[in-house]
Amino acid sequence: MTQLTDSCDYAFAQAHFTPARLWEFFDGDRSHFNIAHECIDRHAADPARLAVRVAHADGRDELITFRAIADASSRIAHWLAARGVGPGDRVAVMLDPSLPFYAAMFGAMKRGAIAVPLFTLFGPDGIRLRVSDCAPRVLLTNAEKAPAAQGIAGTETVIVDDAFMAALAALPTEYVPDTKADDLALFQYTSGTTRELPAAVKHTHRSVVVLMMAALYGTGIRPGDQFFCPSSPAWGHGLAHGTLAPLAMGVTTGTYAGRFDAARLMRALQDFGITNLSAASTHYRMMRTNGGAGGFTFAIRKLSYTGEPIDVETLRFIDETFGVPACSMYGTTEVGVALVNYPGATDFRVKPGSLGKAVPGLEVQVQRPDGTPCTPGEIGEIRLHRRGEWVPTKDLGRIDEDGYFHHAGRADDVIISAGWTMSAVEIEDVLMQHADVREAAAIGVPDPVRGQVVKAFIVSHRTGDEAFTRELQDFTRARLSQHEYPRQIAFVAELPKTPAGKIHRKAIRDAEAARRVTA
Template identity: 25%
Template sequence: MNHDKICVTDAWYPSKDEGVVMPGIAAPWYALYPEGVEHGLRTGIRNAMELFQASLRSNPDAEAISYFDGTLTYKSLDDEARALAAALSQRGLVHGDRLGICLQNTPHFVIAVLAAWYLGMAVVPINPMYRVDELAFVVDDAGLAVLIVETGSGEDIAAEVLELRPHVLAFAASPDDYQRRADDRVLPSVPGPGVLPSLGREIETHRKASFARAEIQPSDVAFITYTSGTTGRAKGAVNHHAAAAYAGDTYRNWVPLVSTDRILGLAPMSGTTGLITGLVATLAAGACYVLHYRFQHGVIRDAIIEHRPTFVVAPPTLYIALLDDPLLTPEDLSSLTKTYCGGAPVPPTLVSRWRERFGGEIRTAYGLTEATGPTHLAPVGASIPVDPETGALAIGVPVPGTDARIVDTTGADVQVGELGELVIRGPQVVRGYWRNEDATEAAFVDGWLRTGDLVRMSSIGWFFLVDRIKDIIIASGWNVVPREVEDVLYQHPDVREVAVVGIPHPYRGETVRAYVSTRSDVPSVTVAELTSFVRERLAVYKCPTEIEFVTELPKSNNGKILKRRLRDDAMSSVRENPLADAQRHERN
């Protein structure tokens, strides 16, 4: 195969001497681009490892990772990665093998990624919240050769999984490594001798060992990132090095990011947001990645005050949690001048509340696991519009090199301003799912990725995400967009988080149920008051016929609200007591 030009769907990743390659369709959004941002595909770096190597060469003594009171420079990070690569090489790991990382945001995660890439291995990030069956599925589906888990409970789960899979090499990493604070607000207590070999000891004993470094091609697999499973069984998206490099480089040039930036790792690296907007963007910019194990209000507050991060991308739920922290001040967050929100629809009220309290601007971002990160970003300096018909905040405009269309159910383009499914193609879009031809054929049509998202575009190129197509509720023949109902509920001062789903109804077919968490443990607002609040703002068929107060909404490790779990719970209650449920609906 000629690796000078690698085809990623229908978009070419250009070689270094080709200049800027323009997308294949007319793009009104170019006029909204920040000054200095090219319209087409950027050339240059061809794989994600080159991003790290370039930053290592330019400033080896720069801080690469900050973890509580510990730091790793680019040189020391490279030393750790090389030692681990040598250890893995001596144990027989080779180019193309898969290495699974089931960790929170610790330095070991970054070290393991770089070590894998030194050998040409593919990295499989795994949600550390997974239980035995979930972990076993990924181990088998990805065909892991190596698995890295956390000491303690992670070892216990892994041991149960690996008992029937002795061919998988496994190590345990301690979150206490590379720092001395042992913050008991998030870090687990130090366990006794573990059941798996220590990753730290493996690194230490191979510091002087050598290994044969692999030559990485753009078509080599950088990550296999599993979807969150919010719409069914998780699927492994195959993210090639060309795609990962392009996605990280997109953030560097769009935001823009420079070597003096400090990137706050709010999103877990077990998901695409943490991998690309955290790890890969850090490597691309030669910046510092501020890690803190996992999200906890007090720890995040301390990390922001101490380490003064400048850039962050996080889902709405994490911004809401920061807004609800009464101790955070505008001065505390003054260093965060580059803030982006994505991973789920962004309520306009979240952006306005953030501006009113902290004085900063949250910019929107949109991407998918299947797109290796961002496909749309809000341009710096532009005022982000709200769709007048649905109240949805714009997700941004397509990033350089990315084609975007909105189509109807037949695949034909809709008129500007009409709703349809967003389909995209570009160098960051994956080629398909790991060992899943049926899912690949369903999601990728003629080189275009079907996103499953209901979107409209303005005449000048802003894109508005209205909702997931599968989330649309059909009540008495009327289409109800859950996002529209959620945005109205978010306007109520007592509402903290909300999720709206459709549940079966004996007369309407489906009806609208809202799950609401409030700003206090004891709700100060009643169901009747919230119902009245919505009915004053929306047509009656869109209003929830049921509202249920919950302490917390179920979320994935990436902070996404799990609507599928809410629907499943609602369906279970209907099946268990259909008569009572029907009577309750009729009273409403």
């Protein structure tokens, strides 16, 4: 029988994919289904089979087998049961990628509790907001973070260290899960600021079934791949696409732990012999600006990115460094992956910078506010057709004459000046092509004549004087339209980022609004 993993090609996907076939990847069904079993236990028969490679920032490489995670997660499940943690209770896990992290996360789900991975770089406010929101029975963390989490009513903070893991050794290494496909398994917080807590996205155990669509066509994972995703498993990309998807397919995955360093990442890609890389746009930019890529040898055959568009200079760097096309993977935490570039497909032309085309079986349109479809080149909102209705994404985009989708920013990133509609993303992309611009962000600011004008915030090693300002304005105007350039430019030391590494335009807009009030 033909398997969905037999080919990466676009025509093959269109011919053979149906949603029902995603269940072929798993042991369970709707009545009996558990993520820990599907991602870990069923692949643990061979004690040497590698599940995760962790590149630690301090230079250590940690190699973790499926068997090690299966045994340790079963012990965690027994430990939770002895503490009275039962099905539906939340278990927060704030640890860097490591055996304790995977044991805790999968152990909670094995028990039938709900795992809540938390970013280890959260400060006290970020921790308390999320813990107060999800009300976990237990928070498993390290000694450094424990003081910031202790004292929250109803939550027991437990330090997971060598002594804790050693004490678990007395517990059994077998635990039989008893969960259904529609039972809740994971709460995942999207990357907002500590003052603006996004609601937790709630995933059931069956969510890993739908996730296979992104694995097949967004990251192009196939048996035999040496996969790596440097995004933290506290965020959607690192958790869903970097952890659950490859492990569910029995594919060894890799990740990064600790303070990010581009040179350390590139050394891991080389030393691990990585053939399939999926990273955030920021990771590729940081590898480019590091300047040391030429000192490494890479074996990458498939490459994908997500999070935000990639500028032209970074796309050029990817092409020159890795020799494979950069395949965008677009979706939202709430609705999943929708637009992909089919990494590894020999019959799919990747248009640099585009979002690609819809995953098999999903209808996607760019629509006007009244719900009618936009014509090629016309900017509208990207919407997905699901369960008989069009679901908004709050992202703007356009299609081209070949049916490829292109991102045009968030709906609140549109700048309307003197009746002209401009995209912050396009302006930023042009600014990033200037040799002296390291980072750029564009927003609309009030103007008494034009309604709004573009203001750009620039990070550069050059002095931000009037001559540089005019140079950047002329540079942008020559590449876009005569009206489409930043009339105001501010030079800054850094740009605010979300915890996931995306440029935080809302924070820039809020700071600019506050500055204008006090000016």
